[in-house]
Amino acid sequence: MLKIEQLDVKERSGRYLLKDISMEIPAGRVIGLTGKSGSGKTTLLRSILGMLHTSCHIDAGKILLDDIDLSHLSRKSHRELCGKKLGFIPQNPMTAFDSRLKIGYQMRETFVNRLHLNTSEATDLAKEKLVSVNLKDTDRILGAYPSELSGGMLQRVAAAILLGMSPDYVLADEPTAALDEENRDLLLLIMQEQMKDKGILFVSHDVAALKNLCQNVYVLGAGKIIEHGTMDKLLSSPQTDWMKQFSALSHRESRGEWKWEKL
Numbered sequence: 001m002l003k004i005e006q007l008d009v010k011e012r013s014g015r016y017l018l019k020d021i022s023m024e025i026p027a028g029r030v031i032g033l034t035g036k037s038g039s040g041k042t043t044l045l046r047s048i049l050g051m052l053h054t055s056c057h058i059d060a061g062k063i064l065l066d067d068i069d070l071s072h073l074s075r076k077s078h079r080e081l082c083g084k085k086l087g088f089i090p091q092n093p094m095t096a097f098d099s100r101l102k103i104g105y106q107m108r109e110t111f112v113n114r115l116h117l118n119t120s121e122a123t124d125l126a127k128e129k130l131v132s133v134n135l136k137d138t139d140r141i142l143g144a145y146p147s148e149l150s151g152g153m154l155q156r157v158a159a160a161i162l163l164g165m166s167p168d169y170v171l172a173d174e175p176t177a178a179l180d181e182e183n184r185d186l187l188l189l190i191m192q193e194q195m196k197d198k199g200i201l202f203v204s205h206d207v208a209a210l211k212n213l214c215q216n217v218y219v220l221g222a223g224k225i226i227e228h229g230t231m232d233k234l235l236s237s238p239q240t241d242w243m244k245q246f247s248a249l250s251h252r253e254s255r256g257e258w259k260w261e262k263l
């Protein structure tokens with residue numbers, strides 16, 4: 001279980017970026033996180049990953065990963081957990097890759113260093129996982145530089161690395177936001193079918209994805225949890241202004257009149 005208990009995060013001036021956040025992400029469940037732009041979603045993911053900017057710090061509370069408290073770990077110990085216990089799917093996969101190195105080198109190095117495989121085992125694992133995310137032309141993908149692949153392909157390569165690492169918990173930061181419909185559906189299917197034993201925290205504004213994938217959804221507003229429940233309940237009886245607006249827009253979207261833009 002990944003459990004967050006009464007977490008407060010402050011920036012240097014003393015302003016709270018997160019206040020009294022508590023949530024549970026059990027293994028085998030997908031928990032949604034949504035809310036207005038600037039409400040603190042990325043700050044929460046960064047807190048869990050141990051990647052807060054130096055101008056911010058955890059001021060109170062705990063982040064328990066199977067009983068290890070991450071809130072007081074050194075960056076080095078945190079990094080060791082990342083990959084094996086904790087994985088991340090970024091919004092923009094381009095930022096996850098080194099543009100100067102071929103995909104094959106980056107996949108192999110990750111598997112060699114993190115899983116202690118030899119080069120040939122790492123190459124085999126890379127190929128197997130690329131095929132599992134429907135990138136079947138593995139030699140071409142492994143031989144390509146990141147800039148030679150589309151955003152959807154890179155997002156799938158990032159998913160293939162994650163599947164190879166097989167961490168227990170996955171943090172996904174609006175992973176479908178930059179994808180076309182086909183790649184979006186494919187990524188959601190990969191998460192649903194191939195990551196079904198993981199605990200996933202899924203940050204999104206994608207109503208259909210939140211509805212279909214998540215058992216429980218938390219709504220953040222100005223650094224606090226302002227609502228939570230199933231997506232169906234949040235949409236049918238929204239309590240806060242933001243959720244009322246989100247619900248109204250999502251109804252229009254489902255009739256094909258509206259495309260998502262950040263509220």
Ligand SMILES: Nc1ncnc2c1ncn2[C@@H]1O[C@H](COP(=O)(O)OP(=O)(O)OP(=O)(O)O)[C@@H](O)[C@H]1O
Pocket residue numbers: 011017035036037038039040041042043044053055056
């Ligand atoms: N390094 C930082 N130093 C100080 N304040 C920060 C820092 N990073 C983010 N913030 C502030 O923290 C608040 C939450 O930002 P955050 O990026 O977590 O929101 P978000 O919900 O992820 O937004 P979006 O949906 O636009 O990605 C904002 O007020 C932002 O200005």
